[in-house]
């Protein structure tokens with residue numbers, strides 16, 4: 001296990017479309033713990049990229065680097081070069097608050113605000129002044145809820161608390177909340193972990209629809225889901241990026257032994 | 269009323285101490301015996317409950333009956349001894365309630381060997397009667413108690429069988445004991461409320477409620493004059509109400525914002541190190557005796573305000589609502605800040621993450637997510653602080669004076685409910701004068717006042733609560 005040599009694809013590779021996000025030699029430490037080791041990867045613009053890998057390998061950690069959510073963890077230290085549209089995300093002049101408005105996030109655990117369903121979705125648009133008046137906000141809320149395929153279930157109870165929803169409904173509410181801000185990049189950390197197959201299919205439909213305009217990064221533990229929704233896939237293992245490339249190639253013909261074992265379910 | 273001590277002394281040791289030592293000893297033996305027997309039995313067969321539960325149950329079947337015997341015996345002894353002693357006394361003395369009370373007190377003193385003043389030879393017969401009643405009673409209590417303990421032990425040992433659900437029985441026992449404790453707490457509260465209500469009712473027989481509630485003049489001293497009825501005394505509480513409101517408002521204007529903002533700073537912005545130092549220091553402030561704060565208010569703050577006021581051309585009384593309110597505000601800052609800090613920190617990090625993840629700044633997150641989520645706790649912190657302010661006496665006595673002025677000018681001297689209660693009850697009082705009873709009426713109003721505050725707070729919480737789970 002010690003001689004794992006990461007086989008990251010060079011960014012100049014021909015089949016890669018223009019990258020939205022480029023990461024070079026990202027290292028993350030939580031105090032003493034070295035959680036990400038020399039991760040270099042490109043996330044293509046207007047497409048879906050899936051991060052897969054066994055639990056605890058650093059997928060969420062990498063996701064949180066992209067919108068600088070790791071700033072909120074005092075013991076967390078991030079080094080390396082991470083750029084969006086060629087601009088260094090960690091440069092001192094950059095305001096992480098503005099970055100996060102452009103890079104939305106759906107968290108691994110659903111975390112609706114203890115406000116009404118309506119207020120949960122209206123939260124972001126109100127903050128950023130995306131809507132001039134009440135009717136505009138109404139429109140944004142309804143369309144976001146519809147896209148997250150939650151609207152039909154909650155249209156009669158928009159005033160109810162978001163925390164009164166079921167786990168799967170909460171997850172979709174958090175998706176609606178994130179897309180209501182109209183970010184350029186959406187980071188989804190296991191957005192379907194609590195969803196039934198029908199809701200999952202609807203979310204995957206949504207992801208497929210969103211990718212024409214947005215860049216999407218999705219963490220998932222479901223190989224099938226990664227194969228269905230993503231164009232590119234990256235495999236993480238013990239804090240290292242083992243390999244990344246076109247999804248079909250990763251699943252049909254992985255270059256690395258570890259990837260093959262993981263995909264075929266021999267460990268993880 | 270004065271009564272007779274139940275248990276005297278045997279060889280200089282308090283009888284009850286001997287009894288309770290015996291109780292503990294026997295219960296402990298029962299525990300050891302029962303546990304041992306159950307453990308032994310469990311070697312051959314599997315028992316429903318672990319030996320410890322059999323032991324604990326045996327402990328309680330010995331301790332509880334013995335305790336019950338003692339309590340019931342003490343109560344009965346008291347009753348019988350008093351009756352018998354009175355029967356042995358001169359009927360003329362018994363008929364006079366004051367002298368009867370004094371005689372009973374003296375008998376009790378003699379019996380417990382305390383020095384008694386005056387001539388008590390007339391009481392000798394009664395003392396002897398009471399003493400013999402008590403000796404018989406003590407013997408009976410011992411005999412009955414021991415019997416109950418032994419019976420309990422035998423009962424417990426007999427019940428140790430593989431199928432006996434000692435674990436479940438113990439669970440039931442625990443819930444009963446807990447229920448009794450809760451019942452005592454509730455009953456005490458109800459009792460206090462009833463006694464206050466009762467005395468208030470007596471007060472209202474002397475002073476009409478309407479006059480009490482709407483009168484604008486407070487001066488209870490005049491009511492003492494025998495030639496005037498209670499109704500001609502001045503018992504209007506409006507000045508007290510305005511005084512209390514004025515001082516509490518000033519205090520909350522100081523403590524509310526400062527306490528809340530300090531809590532927000534400590535919970536959300538300060539480094540863990542600063543927090544670790546600042547929080548205990550603030551809590552020390554809560555521990556300063558209010559007498560000391562009252563001193564500070566009267567000797568430091570009040571003169572400062574006076575000087576400042578004079579330089580502005582204002583006429584400031586040497587005792588002012590402002591001085592008392594400011595210092596009281598200082599006193600309750602820790603109540604607001606410490607509790608608010610706790611509830612703010614208790615808001616889950618995931619809610620902060622959710623808000624930051626949508627591109628909110630720290631202050632937006634605090635305003636729109638954290639404070640609404642922490643609101644119920646913050647409101648209770650404020651309520652507690654207000655109750656403290658309304659109930660505070662020493663600072664007001666020292667800094668705001670005793671003058672019942674009907675004013676909203678913070679530079680005047682005012683007085684409050686609590687200060688008046690204290691003033692009325694200090695020194696020897698006739699118990700059923702309107703003046704003394706007024707203290708109970710004031711207490712009742714105060715109680716009603718805080719109750720209303722609590723109801724309002726509950727309503728606020730229910731209306732605006734944003735419950736996270």
Ligand SMILES: Nc1ncnc2c1ncn2[C@@H]1O[C@H](COP(=O)(O)OP(=O)(O)OP(=O)(O)O)[C@@H](O)[C@H]1O
Nearest residue numbers: 030033035054055056057058059060061062073108
């Ligand atoms: N806040 C934190 N403090 C300390 N260590 C952390 C923290 N968050 C994550 N880690 C550690 O970093 C490593 C990577 O964690 P991460 O959450 O990124 O894993 P993951 O790949 O998302 O796993 P999963 O699939 O279970 O969500 C783990 O070993 C974890 O223990």
Ligand SMILES: [Mg+2]
Nearest residue numbers: 059060108189
């Ligand atoms: Mg994760």
